[in-house]
Amino acid sequence: MSNESIRAAFESGNGKAFIPFITCGDPDLEATKALVFALQDAGADIIELGIPFSDPTAEGPVIQGANLRALSGGVTTDAILEMVAEIRAQVRIPLVFMTYGNIVYHYGIERFCERAEDAGIDGLILPDTPYEEKDEFAPACAAHGIAYISLIAPTSDERVAMIAAEAQGFVYCVSSLGVTGTRDAITTDIDALVARVRSVTDVPVAVGFGISSPEQAAAMAAKSDGAIVGSALVKLVAEHGAEAADPVARQARKLAEAVHAL
Amino acid sequence: MTNPRGRFGDHGGQYIPETLMNAVIELEEAYDRYKDDPDFKAELRSYLNDYANRPSLLYFAERMTAGLGGAKIYLKREDLNHTGAHKINNALGQALLAKRMGKTRLIAETGAGQHGVATATVAALLGMECHVYMGVEDMERQALNVYRMRLMGTEVHGVDSGTGTLKDAVSECMREWTKRISDTHYLLGSCMGPHPFPTIVRDFQAFISEEIREQCLAAEGRLPDYVVACVGGGSNAIGSFYHFIDDADVRLIGCEAAGRGIDTWETAATLNTGSLGIFHGMKSYFCQDEYGQIAPVYSISAGLDYPGIGPEHAWLHDTGRAQYVAITDDEAVDAFEYLSRTEGIIPAIESAHALAHVMKIAPTLPSDQIVVVTLSGRGDKDCAAMARYRGEDIDE
Numbered sequence: 001m002s003n004e005s006i007r008a009a010f011e012s013g014n015g016k017a018f019i020p021f022i023t024c025g026d027p028d029l030e031a032t033k034a035l036v037f038a039l040q041d042a043g044a045d046i047i048e049l050g051i052p053f054s055d056p057t058a059e060g061p062v063i064q065g066a067n068l069r070a071l072s073g074g075v076t077t078d079a080i081l082e083m084v085a086e087i088r089a090q091v092r093i094p095l096v097f098m099t100y101g102n103i104v105y106h107y108g109i110e111r112f113c114e115r116a117e118d119a120g121i122d123g124l125i126l127p128d129t130p131y132e133e134k135d136e137f138a139p140a141c142a143a144h145g146i147a148y149i150s151l152i153a154p155t156s157d158e159r160v161a162m163i164a165a166e167a168q169g170f171v172y173c174v175s176s177l178g179v180t181g182t183r184d185a186i187t188t189d190i191d192a193l194v195a196r197v198r199s200v201t202d203v204p205v206a207v208g209f210g211i212s213s214p215e216q217a218a219a220m221a222a223k224s225d226g227a228i229v230g231s232a233l234v235k236l237v238a239e240h241g242a243e244a245a246d247p248v249a250r251q252a253r254k255l256a257e258a259v260h261a262l
Numbered sequence: 263m264t265n266p267r268g269r270f271g272d273h274g275g276q277y278i279p280e281t282l283m284n285a286v287i288e289l290e291e292a293y294d295r296y297k298d299d300p301d302f303k304a305e306l307r308s309y310l311n312d313y314a315n316r317p318s319l320l321y322f323a324e325r326m327t328a329g330l331g332g333a334k335i336y337l338k339r340e341d342l343n344h345t346g347a348h349k350i351n352n353a354l355g356q357a358l359l360a361k362r363m364g365k366t367r368l369i370a371e372t373g374a375g376q377h378g379v380a381t382a383t384v385a386a387l388l389g390m391e392c393h394v395y396m397g398v399e400d401m402e403r404q405a406l407n408v409y410r411m412r413l414m415g416t417e418v419h420g421v422d423s424g425t426g427t428l429k430d431a432v433s434e435c436m437r438e439w440t441k442r443i444s445d446t447h448y449l450l451g452s453c454m455g456p457h458p459f460p461t462i463v464r465d466f467q468a469f470i471s472e473e474i475r476e477q478c479l480a481a482e483g484r485l486p487d488y489v490v491a492c493v494g495g496g497s498n499a500i501g502s503f504y505h506f507i508d509d510a511d512v513r514l515i516g517c518e519a520a521g522r523g524i525d526t527w528e529t530a531a532t533l534n535t536g537s538l539g540i541f542h543g544m545k546s547y548f549c550q551d552e553y554g555q556i557a558p559v560y561s562i563s564a565g566l567d568y569p570g571i572g573p574e575h576a577w578l579h580d581t582g583r584a585q586y587v588a589i590t591d592d593e594a595v596d597a598f599e600y601l602s603r604t605e606g607i608i609p610a611i612e613s614a615h616a617l618a619h620v621m622k623i624a625p626t627l628p629s630d631q632i633v634v635v636t637l638s639g640r641g642d643k644d645c646a647a648m649a650r651y652r653g654e655d656i657d658e
Contacts, residue, residue: 053554053555054424054555054556055424055429055430055433055541055556057279057433057436057437057542058279058437058440060437061423064423071555076553077553077554078553100540101277101540102539102540102541102548102550102554102556103553103554105538105539105540105545105554106537106538106539106540106550106552106553106554107553107554127279127280128277128278128279128540128543129277129540130276130277130278130279130280130283131280131283132267132275132276132283133275133276133277150280151279151280152280153279153280153281153283154281155280155281155282155283155284155285155443156280156283156284157284159280159283159284163280174279174280174281177281177440177441177442177443178281178437178440178441179437179440179441
């Protein structure tokens with residue numbers, strides 16, 4: 001069951017998880033496979049796999065670019081599910097999908113969850129599906145042992161308790177206003193957000209959006225249970241294309257070490 | 263008609279990032295507080311009448327009626343509003359609401375530029391900061407409107423992601439709104455997006471059908487048999503339909519942009535070619551592929567060049583209460599030219615899609631039938647593009 005595998009992943013290090021994100025099919029699925037193995041070897045505790053969407057409204061330019069490259073390369077949801085099924089036995093850590101509501105809805109929510117379960121997926125993150133709409137997706141996820149991972153934001157205020165009380169897998173804490181992408185500084189009171197979550201649940205909390213350096217990752221993980229890094233790694237994929245596994249692994253190792261050294 | 267979560271049947275909803283949830287909840291609460299507030303209503307009414315030139319005329323198109331040789335045709339002249347389109351109705355309503363909410367800054371998307379111009383106009387009128395996001399492709403097609411917005415003090419931001427058209431401008435506005443919420447209102451221009459926007463925009467455009475009712479009763483002593491309007495996101499159409507929804511004898515027809523034809527990929531006819539999906543905050547129909555990737559759409563009209571449709575239209579379509587037809591570029595350009603030479607009225611190319619359908623049905627109807635077609639905007643902005651379509655290059 002995915003809640004357990006995700007919890008175990010948070011506990012395996014020193015209670016702090018390093019969670020990298022990559023977009024599947026950027027630039028092709030062979031490259032994605034190599035990246036998953038490289039990230040695992042570099043010390044990732046969970047990997048977020050993005051299923052590309054044509055119009056990713058929560059993403060900044062870096063991940064928008066990754067979505068575009070992946071779709072231009074012809075990747076599809078079916079091909080991604082096959083790729084995950086193919087490599088799953090060689091990956092020890094939880095894999096969670098991050099995509100947009102329409103990708104799952106249009107595929108058929110039940111059909112998507114069934115195939116994701118068969119492929120060995122542990123969780124699902126839909127950044128455009130808030131608490132109010134989650135009942136459309138969460139029951140099918142639960143029926144297939146997939147953790148429906150909820151997000152909280154700096155603007156969530158009194159909504160945090162309501163969201164956290166029903167949280168599965170981990171709580172994805174959005175560090176700042178705006179879309180994904182690297183930032184020089186994170187000014188949100190993360191301590192207060194995390195405290196609100198912890199007052200209602202013991203589900204782990206990981207912070208994402210805007211984290212690029214090992215120092216930032218360590219600082220955010222120190223305030224929570226983990227750090228999520230996307231754009232900073234996807235930038236390396238944009239730069240190195242099919243040869244990105246080594247440079248991504250080098251950076252991921254630094255990030256993982258910083259998080260695990262806490 | 264709407265339940266508390268903004269559903270029209272299964273359509274609508276609030277599919278947006280958590281970061282925006284409290285903003286839309288705050289908007290819904292403010293709208294609920296002010297929509298029936300006498301002061302707010304009086305203030306909006308005074309701007310609509312004294313500034314925007316409402317009520318707009320319901321004009322009997324005598325030469326068009328005679329020329330087509332069938333039903334009596336009336337034009338609802340939203341093109342005579344200040345700024346030349348129906349968009350000012352919603353822009354005034356939302357900007358006044360935003361002011362009451364303490365917002366000082368407006369952001370908006372625009373396709374043809376009409377909504378951008380309307381938003382820039384109310385921002386100047388009410389002394390608010392304004393940023394409009396517009397696809398780079400559309401900025402080229404509608405250079406005059408870009409100038410008008412800048413002239414009124416609005417900053418126009420070109421959006422070059424995706425197809426560089428209306429859908430990308432909406433996506434960029436949503437991204438911008440998540441960056442800055444506390445002082446900023448997203449003045450969405452159509453009856454789409456997350457709840458409560460489809461309801462708010464509908465209500466601020468429903469003056470159109472309220473007036474058509476009164477004006478048609480005054481002129482003809484009865485309601486029209488047909489109300490016809492063009493549909494992109496669908497704001498002028500929902501405004502034209504709304505007060506007739508309970509009158510089963512009034513046929514409601516929305517005209518989508520077929521582009522080069524609904525059997526081609528170069529189309530924007532959502533209900534005629536699309537399927538159910540979730541995008542831009544709502545569940546509705548969208549032009550998309552088998553994996554739910556939103557399709558690049560095409561129409562000669564920048565204002566109808568959108569891959570989705572407002573959720574209330576999706577519901578009117580599902581229930582059969584309204585009918586949605588597709589009009590090609592060719593048919594719309596013919597109608598643009600026909601109305602210009604027959605009535606001396608140059609329609610927006612968007613509105614010409616509705617006129618084109620009227621040109622098809624009016625000759626088949628008896629002369630005692632009444633057709634009202636909403637002329638959502640004026641066509642000055644389109645003249646250069648229409649000339650180009652006919653192979654003539656003129657300087658704007």
